[in-house]
Amino acid sequence: MSFAPVTVFVPKDAAALSVGADDVGAALLNEAQKHNFEINLVRNGSRGLLWLEPLVEVDTPNGRMAYGPVTPEDVSGLFEADFLSGGAHALSHGKTDDIPYLANQERVTFARCGLIDPLDLKAYEAHGGLVGLRKALSLGPEEIVVAVKSSGLRGRGGAGFPTGIKWETARTASADQKYICCNADEGDSGTFADRMLMEGDPFALLEGMVIAGRAVGADTGYIYIRSEYPHAIQSMRAAIAIWEGANLLGDDIAGSGQAFHMHMRVGAGAYICGEESSMLDSLEGKRGQVRAKPPIPAISGLFGKPTIVNNVLSLAAVPFILSRGADAYKTYGQGESRGTQPFQLAGDIARGGLVEKAFGVTLSELVNDFGGGTRSGHLVRTAQVGGPLGAYIPETGFDVSMDYESLADAGAMLGHGGVVVFNDTVDMAQQARFAMEFCEIESCGKCTPCRIGSVRGKETLDKIIAGEDLKGNLKVLNDLCILMTDASLCAMGGLTPMPVKSALKHFPDDFNSARQPVE
Amino acid sequence: MPELNQNPLVVDACKGFGNRPENLIEILHVVQNCAGHLSDEDLRSIADALNLTRAEVHGVVSFYHDFRRKRPGKTIIKICMAEACQAVGCKSIKDHAEETLSTAMGETSVNGDVTLEPIYCLGNCALGPAVMVDGALHGRVTAERFDALVLEASS
Numbered sequence: 198m199s200f201a202p203v204t205v206f207v208p209k210d211a212a213a214l215s216v217g218a219d220d221v222g223a224a225l226l227n228e229a230q231k232h233n234f235e236i237n238l239v240r241n242g243s244r245g246l247l248w249l250e251p252l253v254e255v256d257t258p259n260g261r262m263a264y265g266p267v268t269p270e271d272v273s274g275l276f277e278a279d280f281l282s283g284g285a286h287a288l289s290h291g292k293t294d295d296i297p298y299l300a301n302q303e304r305v306t307f308a309r310c311g312l313i314d315p316l317d318l319k320a321y322e323a324h325g326g327l328v329g330l331r332k333a334l335s336l337g338p339e340e341i342v343v344a345v346k347s348s349g350l351r352g353r354g355g356a357g358f359p360t361g362i363k364w365e366t367a368r369t370a371s372a373d374q375k376y377i378c379c380n381a382d383e384g385d386s387g388t389f390a391d392r393m394l395m396e397g398d399p400f401a402l403l404e405g406m407v408i409a410g411r412a413v414g415a416d417t418g419y420i421y422i423r424s425e426y427p428h429a430i431q432s433m434r435a436a437i438a439i440w441e442g443a444n445l446l447g448d449d450i451a452g453s454g455q456a457f458h459m460h461m462r463v464g465a466g467a468y469i470c471g472e473e474s475s476m477l478d479s480l481e482g483k484r485g486q487v488r489a490k491p492p493i494p495a496i497s498g499l500f501g502k503p504t505i506v507n508n509v510l511s512l513a514a515v516p517f518i519l520s521r522g523a524d525a526y527k528t529y530g531q532g533e534s535r536g537t538q539p540f541q542l543a544g545d546i547a548r549g550g551l552v553e554k555a556f557g558v559t560l561s562e563l564v565n566d567f568g569g570g571t572r573s574g575h576l577v578r579t580a581q582v583g584g585p586l587g588a589y590i591p592e593t594g595f596d597v598s599m600d601y602e603s604l605a606d607a608g609a610m611l612g613h614g615g616v617v618v619f620n621d622t623v624d625m626a627q628q629a630r631f632a633m634e635f636c637e638i639e640s641c642g643k644c645t646p647c648r649i650g651s652v653r654g655k656e657t658l659d660k661i662i663a664g665e666d667l668k669g670n671l672k673v674l675n676d677l678c679i680l681m682t683d684a685s686l687c688a689m690g691g692l693t694p695m696p697v698k699s700a701l702k703h704f705p706d707d708f709n710s711a712r713q714p715v716e
Numbered sequence: 717m718p719e720l721n722q723n724p725l726v727v728d729a730c731k732g733f734g735n736r737p738e739n740l741i742e743i744l745h746v747v748q749n750c751a752g753h754l755s756d757e758d759l760r761s762i763a764d765a766l767n768l769t770r771a772e773v774h775g776v777v778s779f780y781h782d783f784r785r786k787r788p789g790k791t792i793i794k795i796c797m798a799e800a801c802q803a804v805g806c807k808s809i810k811d812h813a814e815e816t817l818s819t820a821m822g823e824t825s826v827n828g829d830v831t832l833e834p835i836y837c838l839g840n841c842a843l844g845p846a847v848m849v850d851g852a853l854h855g856r857v858t859a860e861r862f863d864a865l866v867l868e869a870s871s
Contacts, residue, residue, distance in 0.1 A: 211839065211840065211853050212839075212840050212842065212843055212853075212855060214852075214853060215840050215843055215846065215853040215854050215855035215856075216843060216854075216855045216856060247842040247843055248842065248843075250843070383839060384836065384837060385837070386796075386798030386799040386800045386801070386836065386837045386841060387798075387799060387800040387837075387841045388837075388839070388841065389839040389840065389841055389842070392839040424745075424782050425835060425837065425838055425839065425848075426839060427851055428853070462741070462742065463741075463742070463745060464741075464780075464782075465741055465744070465745065465780035465781070465782040465783060466780055466781035466782035466835075467779065467780050467781060468836060479741065480738075481738045482736075482737050482738040482739055482740035482741055482742075482776070483740075483776060484775050484776055484779040485779060485780070486779075500738075541841065541842070542842060543800040543803075543841030543842050543844070544799070544800045544803030544804060544841065544844070545803045545804050546842065549841070549842025549843065550842050572804070573804070581799055585798070585799060585836075615800075615841070617799050617800045617803055617841065618803060619803045620803070623803070628799070628802075631799070631802070635798075635836065638836070639836070641779075
């Protein structure tokens with residue numbers, strides 16, 4: 198008797214690979230052959246349920262069934278349990294879509310991520326891809342900009358600047374050449390949404406960039422990816438080649454007369470190159486040093502030409518805005534924070550992964566309801582929100598709504614949406630010291646408050662930790678923080694005080710060397 | 717002008733990028749990927765080909781953490797030391813690595829087998845501690861797993 202091959206999904210996302218997805222894929226093929234089953238193994242992106250990786254999914258008549266985390270040793274047992282028909286097994290989670298972690302999300306930007314083979318253009322179209330681009334090609338540049346403006350989309354890289362206004366500035370600038378630059382230098386610890394999207398749905402980013410090109414009159418795009426992301430680099434390179442072959446990039450996109458050429462640039466291990474002007478210098482082959490503003494890049498950016506610099510997630514949100522309409526995007530969120538934010542749950546967390554929700558979800562819902570508290574079993578003490586330059590929010594402040602305004606009111610920031618959970622063994626004085634040390638390591642060196650301030654900050658914290666003249670040194674540290682905040686050229690020096698000050702404010706006892714560490 | 721004794725790899729890399737100075741970082745990546753590190757001679761050839769001063773090239777090379785001026789070990793191990801991995805004990809992985817390999821972070825072992833480097837975020841923040849061994853990413857790394865990875869890499 199012969200059966201139609203069953204489709205089995207094993208992610209090739211870097212996080213899944215880091216816990217053995219390739220070995221699981223090989224074991225599945227091997228075991229299937231042993232049992233004379235024909236399976237169609239699809240290497241998809243990750244669904245973002247990272248604690249379940251490698252998450253194996255089986256396409257059954259009842260929907261996609263999830264098993265995870267699967268090791269190669271589990272594979273023979275899965276076949277015995279008839280998992281190809283969705284059979285019960287200790288690792289079974291039922292239908293993937295019904296897993297509460299996923300079912301309770303609002304997947305907009307990540308709607309396709311993990312569903313398909315990321316480089317299968319037909320599957321991309323079958324799941325709603327290219328609709329936004331076709332719409333954009335039928336619209337004039339101004340109409341596209343109006344749509345993005347009225348969607349309320351704000352830059353997802355961290356600064357939260359209204360994307361439509363940036364586009365409008367570049368659109369109305371007159372120049373012989375304009376550029377679209379995608380900032381994929383996702384350096385914040387605790388963030389991986391850009392990586393996941395570039396690996397799991399790279400066409401979505403390309404689609405957003407081509408739309409941006411049409412909107413502002415740019416025919417050339419650059420994607421600047423950090424070198425720490427070899428899998429994303431590979432995936433984007435392959436995606437670009439496929440789009441060039443399908444006439445979706447080139448001189449005449451889909452016969453529309455619109456031209457757009459895409460280039461990739463790989464960073465070289467400098468956190469500061471996530472700052473837009475520093476990234477532009479790096480794209481020009483120089484030291485990635487911050488530029489003084491004005492002029493803003495939308496007026497004078499790459500090679501002195503009007504340039505849109507947008508984060509991966511901002512650009513990848515655009516196809517939805519075009520295909521479903523600005524209002525559809527705007528219905529998500531609240532206040533001036535419209536749409537959805539892919540939050541990333543990281544650190545000591547039981548269910549780490551990607552949670553895309555409308556703005557307004559609370560930090561407690563993310564850490565406790567989605568995340569399930571710590572992985573270690575310790576109590577949650579704090580979460581750093583928004584990367585290395587973000588505030589440490591104490592567990593008592595977890596009722597904060599995760600949107601731009603509420604976080605700012607709480608002395609914190611959204612950043613790129615990373616949430617790093619720390620348990621009750623964390624020493625906040627050490628975390629404050631690390632913030633200064635990280636700034637020392639990664640400062641571009643152009644402005645003194647950042648270059649020198651970080652070094653002095655680290656030294657002062659060392660004295661505080663050693664119990665040396667606590668009062669005097671805390672005053673020095675406070676002065677330094679004010680100076681760095683007010684006088685630094687960019688957010689690196691300007692925001693490094695944020696984690697330091699939040700640690701001082703919420704955990705003053707940790708800066709008293711008499712404190713006994715929790716065992 | 718006296719001809720430099722040029723490495724054909726470098727000449728090709730520069731030519732492949734049109735000898736254009738804005739492609740310097742790409743060229744440095746290509747040369748380092750092939751040669752393992754960036755030698756004085758190679759940097760001189762690159763400066764020459766791109767019509768840049770050696771100081772300008774040095775400025776770029778020294779700015780970026782990725783570029784190395786010394787030959788690395790046969791295996792390059794990068795341990796993520798950023799916050800998300802700190803929260804799950806990367807410091808103990810680092811201490812374990814430094815001790816078992818008798819090599820400090822940022823250094824190459826005396827026998828030239830291993831280079832140990834800190835890295836600030838591999839984007840595997842939900843599955844830390846994260847370690848990259850010769851470009852392959854590993855998650856939830858324990859001391860035992862670390863030893864196994866070192867063994868695999870050296871065999």
